[in-house]
Amino acid sequence: MISLFSPEGIRRLDQIVQPGLLCVFDFDGTLSAIVPEPDRAHLTPEVYESLVKLSALTPVAILTGRSLEDIRPRLRFEPAYLVGNHGLEGVPGCEESSAQYLTLCRRWEHAIRTALHDDGFDPRVWVENKGYSLSVHYRDTPDPHQTEGRLEHLFSQVAPEARVIAGKSVFSLLPPNAADKGSALQQLMRISAAPCVIYVGDDVTDEDVFRLQRPDLLSIRIEPATHSAAACYLPQWQDVIVLLDDLISRLSNADPHQLRNTASNVGG
Ligand SMILES: [Mg+2]
Numbered sequence: 001m002i003s004l005f006s007p008e009g010i011r012r013l014d015q016i017v018q019p020g021l022l023c024v025f026d027f028d029g030t031l032s033a034i035v036p037e038p039d040r041a042h043l044t045p046e047v048y049e050s051l052v053k054l055s056a057l058t059p060v061a062i063l064t065g066r067s068l069e070d071i072r073p074r075l076r077f078e079p080a081y082l083v084g085n086h087g088l089e090g091v092p093g094c095e096e097s098s099a100q101y102l103t104l105c106r107r108w109e110h111a112i113r114t115a116l117h118d119d120g121f122d123p124r125v126w127v128e129n130k131g132y133s134l135s136v137h138y139r140d141t142p143d144p145h146q147t148e149g150r151l152e153h154l155f156s157q158v159a160p161e162a163r164v165i166a167g168k169s170v171f172s173l174l175p176p177n178a179a180d181k182g183s184a185l186q187q188l189m190r191i192s193a194a195p196c197v198i199y200v201g202d203d204v205t206d207e208d209v210f211r212l213q214r215p216d217l218l219s220i221r222i223e224p225a226t227h228s229a230a231a232c233y234l235p236q237w238q239d240v241i242v243l244l245d246d247l248i249s250r251l252s253n254a255d256p257h258q259l260r261n262t263a264s265n266v267g268g
Helices: 007-016 045-057 068-075 098-118 144-158 181-192 204-210 237-251 258-265
Strands: 022-025 060-063 081-083 126-129 134-137 163-166 170-174 197-201 217-222 232-234
Touching: 007 217, 022 181, 045 060, 045 237, 060 181, 068 081, 081 181, 098 126, 098 134, 098 144, 144 163, 144 170, 163 204, 181 197, 181 204, 197 204, 197 237, 204 217, 217 237, 232 237
Parallel strands: 022 060, 022 197, 060 081, 197 217, 217 232
Antiparallel strands: 126 134, 134 170, 163 170
């Protein structure tokens, strides 16, 4: 994994950026800061303005774990593609399985809420039913590590068929054999007929995209991580603004050296 601000990282950008580039972004921790209360996550004015500019130049997609209902008002602009629930909601051409997922998630939600109560879990563990997937949050519990282990055991008892993904103080429970961010991105590539794609994400479910290793994909992780399959990283989420502005410059044939200049300023 190399820094996008390194000479090699910039060379990768030079190779991938061309007219029609599909620009795909995760939301939390990528376009917005991770906040203690997920409900307060939002775009800063700078990120918002750059996204609006970029989407006037090339197709932009948002691929998030949030439901579409939740993400829409946070964006305040209409991207070319909006995919929610880690790839389960909003992918054109993949609507069939939805009813099944809704039923399954309602069943899991009921079983988990009951078990949390019966097993005396801390009330700060809370369940969010996103319709097509379930999130179980435990950020504010006094002993997150112990809670994590207890929750994993609980899931294996009451939702054994779920695909459980551990995120940042949150577990995502996804229907088995269902779409993920990787398959969603592949479908977006098919329907958009984009020549190449950039994907930026920060968390475990983004690895489904990072692992694709397509030659027409440049995958970028927020913050370096040894376990990640992403090709490049940005040192911190705020650097996404540098990337957005660099893409705008390149795609509008303005100064192509903006990232290079910024990189030397931040000592990248
Ligand atoms: Mg994220």
